[in-house]
Amino acid sequence: MTIDGQNLWAKYDGLLAPYAQKNAQSRGREHPHVPDPHRLPYQRDRERIIYSTAFRRLRGKMQVVSPDAGDHVRNRLTHSMEVATLARSIARELALNEDLCEVIALAHDMGHPPYGHAGEVTLSAKMKEYGKEFAHNDHSIRTVTLYERRYVHHQGLNLSEEVLMGMAKHHASFTLHDEDVEREVRYPHMEMQVVDMADEIAYMSADLEDALQGGYIDLQSVEDMSVLKEVFYGKDMRRMDAKYIAGMVAHHFITLFVRESQERINTRGIVSIDDVQEAEYYIADFSENTKKQFLALKSFLHKEYYENEKVLVAVEAGQKMIGDVFDHLVLHPSLIPKNFNPTVKDPVERSCDFIAGMTDAYLRSLWQDQVDKMTVTG
Numbered sequence: 529m530t531i532d533g534q535n536l537w538a539k540y541d542g543l544l545a546p547y548a549q550k551n552a553q554s555r556g557r558e559h560p561h562v563p564d565p566h567r568l569p570y571q572r573d574r575e576r577i578i579y580s581t582a583f584r585r586l587r588g589k590m591q592v593v594s595p596d597a598g599d600h601v602r603n604r605l606t607h608s609m610e611v612a613t614l615a616r617s618i619a620r621e622l623a624l625n626e627d628l629c630e631v632i633a634l635a636h637d638m639g640h641p642p643y644g645h646a647g648e649v650t651l652s653a654k655m656k657e658y659g660k661e662f663a664h665n666d667h668s669i670r671t672v673t674l675y676e677r678r679y680v681h682h683q684g685l686n687l688s689e690e691v692l693m694g695m696a697k698h699h700a701s702f703t704l705h706d707e708d709v710e711r712e713v714r715y716p717h718m719e720m721q722v723v724d725m726a727d728e729i730a731y732m733s734a735d736l737e738d739a740l741q742g743g744y745i746d747l748q749s750v751e752d753m754s755v756l757k758e759v760f761y762g763k764d765m766r767r768m769d770a771k772y773i774a775g776m777v778a779h780h781f782i783t784l785f786v787r788e789s790q791e792r793i794n795t796r797g798i799v800s801i802d803d804v805q806e807a808e809y810y811i812a813d814f815s816e817n818t819k820k821q822f823l824a825l826k827s828f829l830h831k832e833y834y835e836n837e838k839v840l841v842a843v844e845a846g847q848k849m850i851g852d853v854f855d856h857l858v859l860h861p862s863l864i865p866k867n868f869n870p871t872v873k874d875p876v877e878r879s880c881d882f883i884a885g886m887t888d889a890y891l892r893s894l895w896q897d898q899v900d901k902m903t904v905t906g
Contacts, residue, residue: 531556533568540568545623547798547811549717555689555705558673559682569688570627576678576685577631582638582671583608588887590644592735592834593742594842595888601742602734604637610734611636614782615726621786622793622812624719632694632723635687639667641884642891643846650847651880654854658876667884669695675869675881683871694720704805713805721812722789729781732826737774739833747773749832755780755821781814781822788815846888849895854879856902863898 537552544550554569564572577583586605588595595603612633619629641647648664655662669692673684693702693716702716739745750756751765759780789812798804798811814822857863857879864882872878
C-alpha cells in the first residue's frame with residue numbers, strides 16, 4: 529500500500545496528539561494510485577473534493593431558505609465551508625488531524641438533495657414506496673465513490689478510507705482491516721466526532737443569524753434564553769448585529785465543547801487511537817449541561833424558524849416538485865442523460881440519484897418543463 533506525503537509525515541504527524549489519526553497510518557485508498565510525496569493524504573483528498581462538480585453544485589442547494597431568497601442567506605456550500613472552518617479550529621485545539629477534519633466537513637453534504645432536509649424526507653419517502661432507502665450521508669459517499677468522474681480507470685474520487693468513514697457518521701459501527709485482522713469499532717477516529725459537532729454548531733449559529741437578519745424571528749424572542757443570558761451577561765442586545773450575536777453564541781459552544789472534550793481525554797485515559805475506537809461513546813462532546821442549552825436553542829429555531837410559514841411555503845413547493853419529478857422519471861427513465869452513470873440500471877435508483885444531485889433551480893426548471901406531461905400529485 530502506498531500513502532501520500534512520505535516527505536512530510538515526520539514533520540506533521542509529530543505535531544499530533546497520540547490519539548489523533550496520523551497521516552502515516554492511513555489505510556489508503558480503494559484503487560491503486562501514484563503517491564505524491566509532497567502532499568499529505570487528506571490534503572490531496574481535500575483538493576479532490578474542492579475541484580469536484582458535486583461540491584460546486586452545493587451553492588445552488590438551500591440550507592433553510594432558497595438561495596433565490598437573497599444573496600446573503602446560507603446555502604449548502606457556505607454551510608460546508610463554515611463547518612470546515614470550525615472543525616479545523618477545534619482540531620488544532622485538540623491536536624487532531626486538521627486536514628482530515630477539513631475534508632470530511634467539506635464533503636459531508638455532497639449527497640444532499642435540493643430543498644434541504646425536507647427534500648431528503650421526500651426522497652426517502654419515495655424510495656420507501658419501492659422498499660428502498662435514501663439518506664443524504666450515505667448518498668454523499670455514493671456521490672464521491674460512484675458519480676464523480678475524474679479518472680480513466682475507475683469511478684469516484686478514490687478518497688482515503690478515513691475520509692469515507694468520517695462521512696458515514698451515522699453508521700452504528702465500522703469494520704477496520706489491520707493486515708489479516710478484521711475488527712468492529714464504534715468510531716474510526718476522533719476527527720469524525722469533531723466534524724459531527726462542528727456541523728451542529730455551524731448550522732445552529734448560522735441559522736440564528738439568518739433568522740434574525742431575515743426577520744423570521746425577533747431579538748426579543750431570544751433574549752431571555754439561558755444561553756443568550758450566559759453569553760451576554762444581561763447586556764442590552766438591541767444594538768448588536770445579528771452576525772455578532774450568532775458569532776458569540778458559536779464561540780460559546782465551541783469553547784465549552786473543547787473544554788469538555790479535553791477533560792474527557794484527560795480523565796478517561798485516552799492515549800491512543802485504539803482508545804477512541806474502543807470507546808462506546810463520543811470522546812469529543814458537550815457536557816450534559818451544555819447539551820441542554822444547545823438543544824433548547826435548537827428546539828427554539830425549529831419552532832420559530834424552520835416551521836415559519838414563509839419558510840414552509842417554499843419548502844412544501846419543493847417537496848411537491850421532487851415527488852412529481854421522481855414519479856415522472858421512474859416512468860420515463862429516458863429523460864435521464866445516458867452518460868449519468870450507466871452502471872446503475874435500476875430506474876428507481878437512477879431517478880433518486882439524479883434528483884439528489886440537482887440544485888433547487890435545476891429541479892424547478894425540469895418540473896416546469898415537464899409538468900404538462902406529468903401525472904402530478906394533489
